[in-house]
Amino acid sequence: xxxxxxxxxxxxxxxxxxxxxxxxxxxxxxxxxxxxxxxxxxxxxxxxxxxxxxxxxxxxxxxxxxxxxxxxxxxxxxxxxxxxxxxxxxxxxxxxxxxxxxxxxxxxxxxxxxxxxxxxxxxxxxxxxxxxxxxxxxxxxxxxxxxxxxxxxxxxxxx
Numbered sequence: 808x809x810x811x812x813x814x815x816x817x818x819x820x821x822x823x824x825x826x827x828x829x830x831x832x833x834x835x836x837x838x839x840x841x842x843x844x845x846x847x848x849x850x851x852x853x854x855x856x857x858x859x860x861x862x863x864x865x866x867x868x869x870x871x872x873x874x875x876x877x878x879x880x881x882x883x884x885x886x887x888x889x890x891x892x893x894x895x896x897x898x899x900x901x902x903x904x905x906x907x908x909x910x911x912x913x914x915x916x917x918x919x920x921x922x923x924x925x926x927x928x929x930x931x932x933x934x935x936x937x938x939x940x941x942x943x944x945x946x947x948x949x950x951x952x953x954x955x956x957x958x959x960x961x962x963x964x965x966x
Contacts, residue, residue: 808920810913810937811880812944813906815866819944820906821913821937826882826949828901830909833877844870847905852881859903865952866930871905878909884949902949913937913944920946 810821811830836848836859847859859879863871871877884902920935923945927933934946 808915808917810915811909812911812913813862814908815863819942821944821946822880822882822949823946824912828881828883831879831881833873834879850879850903852901855901857881857901857903859905860952862904862906871907874907876908876910878906880904880906880909882949
């Protein structure tokens with residue numbers, strides 16, 4: 808299983824590469840006035856308007872810094888708008904994720920993934936954990952990044 812690694816502060820996180828469509832440099836985004844702080848803006852991808860979420864803000868409460876290694880990760884997001892879980896019958900929506908230090912991939916076995924030791928209601932997107940010689944890397948479950956009304960409004964905007 809190939810993972811795309813990124814950082815939030817000093818902590819390492821990962822996304823499953825099969826969900827990644829493309830990785831862009833830190834693009835100029837259209838600002839959305841009155842949007843929550845975790846929404847970085849919008850960009851045009853092949854005629855489709857894509858919302859971009861700031862992973863640093865969602866996870867740590869601080870905006871992602873403008874670094875040379877800051878990227879926009881375009882991912883496939885398939886969720887049930889009512890239950891917030893993936894389903895085969897629901898269409899795939901594209902979503903941009905702004906992250907820092909997106910520079911590395913890691914190939915791991917599914918057997919290397921360990922269950923998280925704690926479940927936090929406010930952070931349902933935190934998934935399984937991988938350990939290596941540098942410490943822990945936590946998987947991000949894209950389908951759980953947002954919950955409730957915010958997620959439904961965001962999905963409708965991308966249809």
